[in-house]
Amino acid sequence: MSNAQKSPSRKQPNRGASGHRITRADRLKRWMARHRYEARDALTRLLQMPASALMTLSMLAVALAVPGFLLTLLINFEQLTPTTELKPQLAVYLKPATDAKRVDQISREMLLRDDLLSVELISPDTGAADFRERSELGGLLELFETNPLPAVILLVPRDEDPASLQTMQQSLFAIEEVDTVELDIEWLVRLAAILNSFERISVILSLLLALTVLLVVANTIRTMIGNRLEEIEVSLLMGATSRWVRRPFLYAGLWYGLFGALLSIVLIYLALILVESPLREMTELYLGAFELQGLGFQGVVSVLALGSVLGWGGAYLAVSRQLTQFEPQ
Amino acid sequence: MSAIRFSQVSKRYPNGHDALRTVDFELDSGEMAFLTGHSGAGKSTLLKLLTLVERPSRGEVWVGDQNLATMDRRRIPGYRQSLGVVYQNHRLLSDRTVFQNIALPLQIAGYSDDDIGRRVRAALDRVGLLSAESANPLALSGGEQQRIGIARAIVHKPRLLIADEPTGNLDPRLSLDIMQLFEQFNRIGTTVLIATHDVALIKRMKHRVLILDKGRMRHV
Numbered sequence: 001m002s003n004a005q006k007s008p009s010r011k012q013p014n015r016g017a018s019g020h021r022i023t024r025a026d027r028l029k030r031w032m033a034r035h036r037y038e039a040r041d042a043l044t045r046l047l048q049m050p051a052s053a054l055m056t057l058s059m060l061a062v063a064l065a066v067p068g069f070l071l072t073l074l075i076n077f078e079q080l081t082p083t084t085e086l087k088p089q090l091a092v093y094l095k096p097a098t099d100a101k102r103v104d105q106i107s108r109e110m111l112l113r114d115d116l117l118s119v120e121l122i123s124p125d126t127g128a129a130d131f132r133e134r135s136e137l138g139g140l141l142e143l144f145e146t147n148p149l150p151a152v153i154l155l156v157p158r159d160e161d162p163a164s165l166q167t168m169q170q171s172l173f174a175i176e177e178v179d180t181v182e183l184d185i186e187w188l189v190r191l192a193a194i195l196n197s198f199e200r201i202s203v204i205l206s207l208l209l210a211l212t213v214l215l216v217v218a219n220t221i222r223t224m225i226g227n228r229l230e231e232i233e234v235s236l237l238m239g240a241t242s243r244w245v246r247r248p249f250l251y252a253g254l255w256y257g258l259f260g261a262l263l264s265i266v267l268i269y270l271a272l273i274l275v276e277s278p279l280r281e282m283t284e285l286y287l288g289a290f291e292l293q294g295l296g297f298q299g300v301v302s303v304l305a306l307g308s309v310l311g312w313g314g315a316y317l318a319v320s321r322q323l324t325q326f327e328p329q
Numbered sequence: 330m331s332a333i334r335f336s337q338v339s340k341r342y343p344n345g346h347d348a349l350r351t352v353d354f355e356l357d358s359g360e361m362a363f364l365t366g367h368s369g370a371g372k373s374t375l376l377k378l379l380t381l382v383e384r385p386s387r388g389e390v391w392v393g394d395q396n397l398a399t400m401d402r403r404r405i406p407g408y409r410q411s412l413g414v415v416y417q418n419h420r421l422l423s424d425r426t427v428f429q430n431i432a433l434p435l436q437i438a439g440y441s442d443d444d445i446g447r448r449v450r451a452a453l454d455r456v457g458l459l460s461a462e463s464a465n466p467l468a469l470s471g472g473e474q475q476r477i478g479i480a481r482a483i484v485h486k487p488r489l490l491i492a493d494e495p496t497g498n499l500d501p502r503l504s505l506d507i508m509q510l511f512e513q514f515n516r517i518g519t520t521v522l523i524a525t526h527d528v529a530l531i532k533r534m535k536h537r538v539l540i541l542d543k544g545r546m547r548h549v
Contacts, residue, residue, distance in 0.1 A: 030439050234420050238434040239410030328384050
């Protein structure tokens, strides 16, 4: 008797399980339909109040554009640094009185040294020709009876660290015919230091502005929650889960973040157009040809993703804070 | 099995006010009862314990086979979905239609759109307001609004229906209509508990009456 009663009850879970599988697929479908509905509804609500939405979106756009713009500049600068032209150089200026033979001899001696990567002699004649060609002041040379330019030997040392470069500079001074030795490295060190601090400032600024985005969205969503408090409370009383209550606001936050990011990309490109020509002039003086890079596909996707995540996060913060007040005591 | 069982239930609020003092009572499954008492006697608190808006300070509150005093926070939504609750001020949302208001508990419980359409119309039919489907609740009279509130409470066929002063703002004739509506649901097996201070109305209806007096239960 007890066996007879047990066996049908044992079958029950099996039937239940197969029924459950269908429900799960069904449930997933309804869940996705619900998400589609909430996403659309949040978008409609955002578009229904263009004035205040635009205000918030502009704030988000500016807060996202500044780090995006700095990031783009950094990428541009970093692409410059590793070029071969940035090897430290020593320019050895010989005394003008040194005769051509002696100049030749000195440069040959240097060619034999194995602590130098390259030795380039610029004779006074070559120097004058170069000067005439490159400088607008080339005509000045005609005022002199004889070529006033000294012979210059350009050296690229093998060892690049500042200390050994300075030692080499000292040893070159010891040669009698040497007038002065210019170590062409200080501006490099300075550039590296500037880039380094620029990078650090960018990171700090980006973090602060990301926090701003989070707070702006959280504040906007907080107002939105205030307007829909009755709906939240009624839904909770009917058995809505926290997730259910959060969903419309998370979508609202997501839309704000995404549209803010889209606007910020427009701002970033406008800013890049503005800085392109002065930046090109500056870099060409030091480093030769320079092509300003935009955000690129990856950058655009990153800014959009960052905006969306921050918008979502800000909304999450705002709703979660609000939800705790409805917990039973 | 009893539908509701309070066992030695006390509720003291953080400000020191004792809203309920060792309350004991049972409501059988399929029973209909009134809960009455002066304002401040603890009616609202008792209903808040049943809807898990508050938890008891002491004692056990059983609904079916679930002890609400110790119920896990994550199970509260599921429990509330199984209830039907009618409020005094009906708490309809004014930014959506009657249909959308009644559909809300079904959406929360995850019903499909087809199912929702059918059930909402069935519920509207039961309260005699099928034609009000696409109206805004604010455009309806007080009695009609309360009927919509009832339709929303019974649309998912709850086994326990709780009402907090459902006739508080209505004239006597409309009040009787509403009470008869509750009786209809009770006749098909729903357990009904109605908090009201409308003594005249209670006397006309032949149902059990639970009286709260300063937080204590007096059985009649």
